[in-house]
Amino acid sequence: MGLSDYSFFNCPSLKGDGYKHLDCLSGHGYIYAYTSDYSISYTDLTNCTKLYNISSVPSEIVYLENTLHLNWSTPDSGRCERQGKFCRRKNSSADIECYDKPKSKEEKYQITTDNVINYKY
Numbered sequence: 001m002g003l004s005d006y007s008f009f010n011c012p013s014l015k016g017d018g019y020k021h022l023d024c025l026s027g028h029g030y031i032y033a034y035t036s037d038y039s040i041s042y043t044d045l046t047n048c049t050k051l052y053n054i055s056s057v058p059s060e061i062v063y064l065e066n067t068l069h070l071n072w073s074t075p076d077s078g079r080c081e082r083q084g085k086f087c088r089r090k091n092s093s094a095d096i097e098c099y100d101k102p103k104s105k106e107e108k109y110q111i112t113t114d115n116v117i118n119y120k121y
Contacts, residue, residue, distance in 0.1 A: 005053065085098040
């Protein structure tokens, strides 16, 4: 088997196209990995959500069972949101860090105006 490009879809129910869903990734819904050379016109993806495109994956990883286990962590981004901040990955790790939201143009203008007014007095 060679390398293939895959598109991952999350579908709310099992598809009747005979394509096997990936048990190890299925949580809410059913995850399917379609190769770029598979004609998706054979299946109905209207209620599915496209998740990812992944390039150059050895075909045996997807088709053989128990060869690869993937796990996506869910960071606690709510902590930053509660502080009125944004979150981002910290140093390419699973940890997150909070950072201040950029000021809007109106806020920057108001600060500049206030400083000028205060300076004149």
